[in-house]
Amino acid sequence: MTILYNRAIPSAEEFAHLLRRSGLGVRRPVDDLARLQRMLDGANLTITARDSQSGELVGIARSITDGAYACYLSDLAVHEDYKGHGIGKKLIATTQHHAGPECACILIAAPDAVSFYQHIGMPQTDRAFVLPRTA
Numbered sequence: 001m002t003i004l005y006n007r008a009i010p011s012a013e014e015f016a017h018l019l020r021r022s023g024l025g026v027r028r029p030v031d032d033l034a035r036l037q038r039m040l041d042g043a044n045l046t047i048t049a050r051d052s053q054s055g056e057l058v059g060i061a062r063s064i065t066d067g068a069y070a071c072y073l074s075d076l077a078v079h080e081d082y083k084g085h086g087i088g089k090k091l092i093a094t095t096q097h098h099a100g101p102e103c104a105c106i107l108i109a110a111p112d113a114v115s116f117y118q119h120i121g122m123p124q125t126d127r128a129f130v131l132p133r134t135a
Contacts, residue, residue: 002052003059003087005094009046012037014057022077027110045071047094049078049087058082061091063099071099073107089120 010018012033019025029035040046040062049059058079065071073095078087096105108128109117118124 001082001085003082003085003090004050004052005090006048006050007046007098008048009040009043010048010057010060012040015040015060018057018060018077018079019075021079021081023080023112024075024077024110028075039074043074045095045098047091047098049082049091051082059087059091061095063095063105065099065103067100068102069104071095071103071105073105076107076113088116092120092122 015036016025016030016033019028019030043062043064045061045063045065047061047063048057050056051058056079059082060075060077061073062075063071063073073092076088076091078091092105096103099105107117108130114124
């Protein structure tokens with residue numbers, strides 16, 4: 001299996017499909033394609049992973065960064081059929097590379113993904129605070 005990584009923005013439909021197949025669909029507005037498109041358009045650093053044979057979107061790291069100090073990795077999703085092949089780890093490393101050495105990469109883990117971040121050695125903090133969405 002060969003995976004191709006690129007800085008690219010997928011379609012909202014592809015993004016929705018990946019979110020559903022990754023498990024993140026329960027936490028994202030997958031039935032609101034216009035909102036998903038705004039999410040994609042608003043990110044300024046998006047890394048995709050595609051199966052080289054089928055062209056299917058099998059992973060994404062969608063981030064917002066200032067390129068100088070912080071990079072917020074808002075979505076990290078890997079298709080369930082492709083998990084365990086290092087795609088998530090490579091998406092994070094590629095994001096960190098493009099954000100630059102001056103940027104800290106920050107994310108809020110989905111509850112079922114905490115063990116993944118611990119497994120790859122990503123430092124954990126207990127100082128994050130979140131104001132929840134109202135819509």
